[in-house]
Amino acid sequence: MVQTDQTIDCFCCGKQLGNWVYDQPIKDGTMKHVNVHPMGGLHFTTYGHYGSRVFDPMDGKGTTLDVAICDECIIEKVRTVRGTGWRDVHDIAMDENSSYRSEQTSRQNEFLTILEEAMENLDD
Ligand SMILES: [Zn+2]
Secondary structure, three states: OOEEEEEEEOOOOOOEEEEEEEEEEOOOOOEEEEOOOEOOEEEEEEOOOOOOOOOOOOOOOOOOEEEEEEHHHHHHOHHHOOOOOHHHHHHHHHHHOHHHHHHHHHHHHHHHHHHHHHHHHHHO
């Protein structure tokens, strides 16, 4: 059963997001408890790692930290997003983040100028 009456704050800006809590079947036939599934945002899980001074449990138990980040913060901070799905976020940010759009348009124009100059030099 999905509990939909929960909320969670965005890790970045503190905006309150609806949060679904439920049990999800996994491959081995057991159930996994999902306690962070934000509406209007994304959920991130870390198992910790070497280099962090706050979370590196290495306990073999799958100990995690979970955070939610609202869609607006993802769009605002698109410059720091990495991963194979980056293009999706970039495309939405081009529509909704005017400073990012003008920065990207300027970079594209600079690239085209360099390319045109290179093509002219090839003709010489
Ligand atoms: Zn936020």
